Amino acid sequence: MPYRSLALFIALPVLAGEPSALAMMPVAAPSGSFVLDRAPDLDKGIQSFVAQASSGQRDHIARRLKEVDPLYKRVEISSTTDAVTLTFDGRAPLVLPLNGQEVAWTREGGEVIRVSARPSMSGVLQTYKAADGERTNEFILLPDGRLILSVQVHVAGLAKDLSYKVVYKAAK
Numbered sequence: 001m002p003y004r005s006l007a008l009f010i011a012l013p014v015l016a017g018e019p020s021a022l023a024m025m026p027v028a029a030p031s032g033s034f035v036l037d038r039a040p041d042l043d044k045g046i047q048s049f050v051a052q053a054s055s056g057q058r059d060h061i062a063r064r065l066k067e068v069d070p071l072y073k074r075v076e077i078s079s080t081t082d083a084v085t086l087t088f089d090g091r092a093p094l095v096l097p098l099n100g101q102e103v104a105w106t107r108e109g110g111e112v113i114r115v116s117a118r119p120s121m122s123g124v125l126q127t128y129k130a131a132d133g134e135r136t137n138e139f140i141l142l143p144d145g146r147l148i149l150s151v152q153v154h155v156a157g158l159a160k161d162l163s164y165k166v167v168y169k170a171a172k
Contacts, residue, residue: 050065061155061158077124083095098118
C-alpha cells in the first residue's frame with residue numbers, strides 16, 4: 001500500500017469517530033467571476049444606521065460609508081493555498097495572504113488601510129481596518145454557484161454595526 005494511501009487509511013478512523021472534527025474543517029475559498037444579482041437598498045440602510053449617531057456626526061458618517069462601502073457590480077476571486085486575489089469592478093487586484101497577515105493597501109483617493117484575509121468555516125473572511133472603523137466581508141460560495149457577500153461594518157464610537165448581504169451570480 002503506498003504511503004499516501006496508508007496515511008489516509010490511518011486518519012479516517014480518527015476523523016470518523018469525531019463528526020465535529022469534520023464539521024470544523026474550513027471549505028475551499030470561493031473562486032470565479034460574479035455579477036451583482038440582488039442587493040439591499042444600501043442608501044436606506046445607511047440612513048437608518050447613522051440615526052444612532054449624534055446629529056452632528058450623521059452626515060459625515062453617511063458620506064464616509066457611501067464612499068467606502070460601494071455595492072460592487074462585479075467581483076472576481078481566485079485563490080491558492082496561501083493567498084486570495086480579489087478584484088472589484090475591474091479595479092487593481094488585491095492580493096492577500098490567507099494567514100490573516102495584514103497588508104497595507106491604498107484606496108483610490110490615497111487613504112492607506114490595513115487589509116487581511118483568512119479562511120472561514122464557509123468561505124473567506126476579508127477585513128479592512130481604518131482609523132475610524134472596520135469592515136469585514138465574508139465571501140460564501142453556494143452549491144448553486146451564487147456568491148454571498150456578507151458585510152459587517154463597525155464605526156468607531158457607535159454601539160451597533162451595519163450588516164447586510166449581497167448576492168452575486170456567476171458571470172457569463
